[in-house]
Amino acid sequence: MRSRTVSGVITLILAVVFMAAGCSKKEPEAAGQVAAPAPEAIAAADATAATAESNAGATVYKAYCAACHGATGKGDGAAAAALNPKPADFSSGIFKYDANGNGVAGEVDDIKAIVHDGAAKYGGSPLMTPWPMLSADQSQAIAEYVKSLHGG
Numbered sequence: 001m002r003s004r005t006v007s008g009v010i011t012l013i014l015a016v017v018f019m020a021a022g023c024s025k026k027e028p029e030a031a032g033q034v035a036a037p038a039p040e041a042i043a044a045a046d047a048t049a050a051t052a053e054s055n056a057g058a059t060v061y062k063a064y065c066a067a068c069h070g071a072t073g074k075g076d077g078a079a080a081a082a083l084n085p086k087p088a089d090f091s092s093g094i095f096k097y098d099a100n101g102n103g104v105a106g107e108v109d110d111i112k113a114i115v116h117d118g119a120a121k122y123g124g125s126p127l128m129t130p131w132p133m134l135s136a137d138q139s140q141a142i143a144e145y146v147k148s149l150h151g152g
């Protein structure tokens with residue numbers, strides 16, 4: 001009697017273990033489906049990251065501009081050698097473009113316009129492409145950062 005009870009318990013335990021094993025086999029698939037983030041969620045996360053960066057002109061500059069304009073703005077980025085005209089040297093403090101036509105080139109507003117529209121719109125080179133995807137905050141931060149490279 002006693003041994004039957006024990007074997008019954010063991011059978012029960014084994015049954016539970018097998019069921020659990022059977023279930024756990026399915027779990028990764030189900031978890032994978034639940035964990036896969038929706039595209040909207042990714043977009044929202046990107047937007048949050050972009051907002052967090054919005055005041056960090058240096059961060060955006062390094063990501064988007066340094067390849068041509070150089071880490072310190074001297075116009076000597078890795079891609080610069082192959083470009084003609086050369087990327088502007090921001091360390092000189094000398095700017096060509098007066099995008100808003102007020103007689104003073106290289107103001108924060110001019111830089112914002114060049115970055116948003118590209119230089120070609122103002123008679124310059126299409127190598128300086130438009131960056132319309134930058135938020136207003138990012139453009140402001142990046143333009144101020146470009147100005148700060150003067151003398152660097």
Ligand code: HEC
Pocket residue numbers: 061064065066067068069079083084085086087088094095096097098105106110111114115119123124125126127128129131142143146
């Ligand atoms: C593919 C290379 C490249 C990248 C990347 C690039 N630029 Fe340029 N940039 C140029 C070139 C080339 C010129 C010169 C255009 C000309 O003289 O007509 C220029 C010119 C400029 C000017 C005009 C300066 C003046 O003399 O008035 C500004 C401002 C500027 N870039 C800002 C930026 C910013 C900010 C970024 C990053 C968002 C950036 N650029 C990314 C190549 C680049």
